[in-house]
Amino acid sequence: MADIVTIPNRATIYELDIDIHNKTLLHPVYSKQYEDGSRFIKAKLWDDGIPYPILSTDTIYFAGTKNGNKGNLATTVDTSDYIFGIDTDGCIIYQIRPNDTFTESSYEAEFRVLDVDNHLKATPKMKMFIEKSALQDSTPVTVDDGSVVVDLVSTTNEAKIVVDEFYKVAADHFGINDSIISTLTAWSSNKINNLYANLYDRMGLMPVDGGTFFEEYVDWTADAGTF
Numbered sequence: 001m002a003d004i005v006t007i008p009n010r011a012t013i014y015e016l017d018i019d020i021h022n023k024t025l026l027h028p029v030y031s032k033q034y035e036d037g038s039r040f041i042k043a044k045l046w047d048d049g050i051p052y053p054i055l056s057t058d059t060i061y062f063a064g065t066k067n068g069n070k071g072n073l074a075t076t077v078d079t080s081d082y083i084f085g086i087d088t089d090g091c092i093i094y095q096i097r098p099n100d101t102f103t104e105s106s107y108e109a110e111f112r113v114l115d116v117d118n119h120l121k122a123t124p125k126m127k128m129f130i131e132k133s134a135l136q137d138s139t140p141v142t143v144d145d146g147s148v149v150v151d152l153v154s155t156t157n158e159a160k161i162v163v164d165e166f167y168k169v170a171a172d173h174f175g176i177n178d179s180i181i182s183t184l185t186a187w188s189s190n191k192i193n194n195l196y197a198n199l200y201d202r203m204g205l206m207p208v209d210g211g212t213f214f215e216e217y218v219d220w221t222a223d224a225g226t227f
Contacts, residue, residue, distance in 0.1 A: 001056060001057060001058075001059060001076060001077070002054055002055070002056050002057075002058050002059065002060050002076045002085045002086045003056070003076070003085040003086075004056065004085060004086060004087065004088060005083050005084070005085035005086070005087065005093050006087070006093075007040050007042070007083070007093060008083075011038060011039065011040050012038060012039045012040070013039075013040045013041075013042055014029045014030075014039065014040070014041050014042065015042045015043075015044070016029075016041060016042070016043045016044070016126065017043075017044050017046060018043050018044070018045050018046065018111075018123045018124055018126075019045075019046040019047070019048065019049070019124070020045060020046065020047055020048075020052060020121060020123055020124070021047070021048045022124050023124055025124060026108070026124075026125055026126065026127040027124070027125075027126045027127065028126070028127045028129055029041055029096075029126055029127065029128050029129065030129045030131070031096055031100070031101050031128065031129070031130055031131070032101065032130070032131050032133060033101055033102070033103065033104060033130055033131060033132050033133040034098065034101055034102065034133050034137070035096065035098075035101045036097070036098045036101070037082060037095055037096070037097065037098075038096075039095075039096045040083070040093060040094065040095050040096065041092070041093075041094040041096065041126075042087070042091050042092070042093055043091060043092040043094070043111060043123070044089075044091045044092075045091075045092070045111075045113075045123065051090075053089070053090025053091075054086045054090045054091070054092055054113060055090070055115070056086065057115070057116045058113050058114065058115050058116075059075060059076055059077060059113075059114040060075065060076045060084065060085075060086075060092055060094075060111060060112070060113055060114075061073060061074065061075050061076075061111065061112040061113075061114070062074040062075075062084070062094055062100075062109060062110075062111060063109060063110055063111075063112055064100075064107050064108060064109030064110065064128065065107060065108070066103040066105075066107045067103055067104065067105040067107065070103075072099060072100060072107075072109070074094075074097065074099075074100075082095045082097050083095040092111055094111075100128065100130075101130055103130050104130070104132050105130065105132075106127060106128055106129045106130050107128050107130070108125040108126065108127060108128070109125065109126050109128050110122050110123050110124070110125050110126065111123045111126075
């Protein structure tokens with residue numbers, strides 16, 4: 001089934017006129033590698049020059065094959081996370097998903113329309129032009145001194161010192177025994193290790209040789225439970 005949907009503000013929209021009799025023209029749709037949900041396809045179907053509206057009882061598929069023989073399929077049956085349906089004029093509305101852009105090369109795609117009688121009709125192909133990102137997910141990122149990330153790491157180091165001093169004062173003035181100190185120290189150290197891990201993960205960084213705080217991060221991970 002195809003629900004009535006609307007395109008949100010500030011979206012980039014590719015309006016396509018696709019005649020189901022035209023088997024040669026490729027309709028270009030541009031996107032950038034790793035893009036997520038910011039671009040939409042609005043496709044108006046024609047039948048030899050006559051409008052061919054999609055009905056709410058139809059099921060629509062977006063289908064293609066990416067480089068490496070990787071199939072790509074989306075359907076209006078499962079639209080929990082992304083917008084896929086029709087507008088009030090019977091045009092297909094499709095939100096380009098991460099799975100559509102997670103590739104380093106362009107590929108061909110098409111819409112398929114399945115009616116209530118299980119008759120399937122496929123459109124002529126579209127050309128999905130996917131421009132390769134300037135930074136690949138697998139590329140390690142190094143950070144120069146004075147950057148925001150370095151500042152965040154320095155703040156985390158300061159938090160570690162505060163925690164260390166807290167337990168030292170508690171031991172000196174309140175008589176907390178060594179066993180409790182050891183337990184609390186291991187617990188707080190683990191929390192700080194997790195903070196570092198989340199910091200690097202969120203910033204898209206990977207530990208690499210040569211950076212001092214990266215080396216600290218590696219050592220802390222290896223020696224979890226200690227300062």
